[in-house]
Amino acid sequence: MAVVNTVEVVADRSWSGRYRQPYSYSRSFLVKTDDANTSIVEVAQAPGIRYLSAHPDDPECLMQDFSCQAADESGLYYRVVFKYEPLPPNEDSNQSGGGGGIVMPVDAWSASGSITSGPATVDKDDKPIVNSAGDPIPEIEKDHAEFRIVLTRCVMDLSWTSVAMDYTNAVNSGSWNGSDARTWKCHFQNAVKRQESSDAGVLEYWETTWEFVYRPETWDLKPLNVGLQEKKGGKKVGIKLEGEPVISPVALDNTGKATPDSDPDVINEGKGVRVYPEKDFDIFGAPS
Numbered sequence: 001m002a003v004v005n006t007v008e009v010v011a012d013r014s015w016s017g018r019y020r021q022p023y024s025y026s027r028s029f030l031v032k033t034d035d036a037n038t039s040i041v042e043v044a045q046a047p048g049i050r051y052l053s054a055h056p057d058d059p060e061c062l063m064q065d066f067s068c069q070a071a072d073e074s075g076l077y078y079r080v081v082f083k084y085e086p087l088p089p090n091e092d093s094n095q096s097g098g099g100g101g102i103v104m105p106v107d108a109w110s111a112s113g114s115i116t117s118g119p120a121t122v123d124k125d126d127k128p129i130v131n132s133a134g135d136p137i138p139e140i141e142k143d144h145a146e147f148r149i150v151l152t153r154c155v156m157d158l159s160w161t162s163v164a165m166d167y168t169n170a171v172n173s174g175s176w177n178g179s180d181a182r183t184w185k186c187h188f189q190n191a192v193k194r195q196e197s198s199d200a201g202v203l204e205y206w207e208t209t210w211e212f213v214y215r216p217e218t219w220d221l222k223p224l225n226v227g228l229q230e231k232k233g234g235k236k237v238g239i240k241l242e243g244e245p246v247i248s249p250v251a252l253d254n255t256g257k258a259t260p261d262s263d264p265d266v267i268n269e270g271k272g273v274r275v276y277p278e279k280d281f282d283i284f285g286a287p288s
Contacts, residue, residue, distance in 0.1 A: 001035040002166045003046040006282050009079075015057075025055050025084040036075030041159040043078045044068040048285025050106045050154075055084040062087060104205050108152040109287045116144050121224050121266075126217075128224050128264050135248055136224050136264060144215075149177075149287055151210040154194070160208045164188035166279065167210075171219045173278035177287055182218040185276060186284075187211040210284065222272035224251075224264040231256030 012028035029047040044066065055061040061084040071077040120142040122128055131137055153160075171182045189209040196203045226249035229236045239246045239258045251264035266272050 001038045001162060002033065002279075003031055003038065003042060003283050004034050004280060005032040006030075006046045006280075008047070012081075022086045023058065023061060025058065025061055027055075027082050027084075029080045029082075030071060031078045031080055033076050033078070039159045039162065040068055040078070041155070041157055042163065042283075044080055045155065045159065046283050047080055047082070048107070048283070049082050051104060052106060058084070060086050104156070104203060105152075105154045105207070107154075107285060110150045110152075112148055112150065114146050114148065116146055117141050118144060122222055126222070126266070126270070128266065130263050136226055147214045149212050149214075150189075151212070151284055151287070152207060153210065153284075154205045154207050156205050158206070160191060160206060163283065164191075164208075167283075170277045170279040172281040174280065176281040177212075179214065179216075180218070182220060182274065182276075182278065183216060184212045184214055184281065185219050186279070186281070187213065212281075212284075219276055220272040220274050222266045224249075225254075225267045226251055226264045230258040 007030050009028040009030055012026070014026040015023065016026075017023040027049075031043050031046045033043060049063055049066075051064065052062045055063070063082050063084050064087075065083040065085075066081060068078055068080045071079040118141060120129060120140045121136070129137055129140060167186045168188045170186050172179075172184045174181050176184055187210070189211050191206050191208045194205055194207050228239055228246060228249055230239050230250075230252060231237075236256075239250050239260075241250075241260060246260075249264075250258050250260045251262045253259050253262075254269055
């Protein structure tokens with residue numbers, strides 16, 4: 001049960017005003033889910049717009065009102081509408097209390113870097129790392145500097161739990177944050193229940209933290225197409241050279257036949273293999 005796509009309905013954009021009254025804007029989004037029982041809270045949060053988010057065309061106008069309702073009878077499509085207006089003159093979007101009550105924190109993004117190490121089977125040009133005889137060199141490791149961004153998002157209920165289960169260890173299915181598909185991997189970090197109080201009352205919410213790790217070469221695995229067996233007559237048999245079984249892996253072609261005189265390639269015709277589930281990261285909004 002999850003949101004699979006979110007699209008702004010451009011035809012529904014509106015801007016209105018009245019003499020001596022503040023301007024107001026409206027934006028509408030069509031949200032598609034894969035199950036009619038998907039949380040309506042998750043649906044409403046899918047466009048990534050929170051209370052007091054600024055309108056993209058007018059930063060003085062902030063989102064203060066929204067609605068979310070089914071768009072058809074299937075229960076899979078929803079229309080989410082956000083309305084933007086300036087705050088009254090005596091209110092400050094950065095303060096709680098006063099006339100506006102308690103304001104839940106908006107999304108916050110940060111970035112960091114780290115160094116990791118792991119096996120190396122291909123070089124910077126995706127060419128297999130082999131010795132002068134064309135054999136793969138085992139147990140080579142390389143350092144890898146990783147760029148990561150962190151999202152801190154506050155939500156009112158436990159809707160984050162289903163997102164955490166669906167998106168942890170998932171990679172982006174399409175372009176996200178200006179990068180190609182499968183170059184970002186999501187890790188749910190933690191959730192902490194917060195409580196704030198003022199004269200206006202008490203506000204309880206969950207502060208959740210999400211990490212996204214970037215790899216420009218994608219998160220696909222790229223093992224070399226080598227082995228100690230080959231396919232012959234539809235069966236797997238041990239590879240022999242000059243009548244003797246080989247003791248180290250030998251390059252294979254795409255049909256599984258041994259090619260001992262060739263340099264090995266990455267499996268699946270150099271494409272490697274996808275091992276992580278792919279999800280639409282638009283549910284998290286765009287880092288800003």
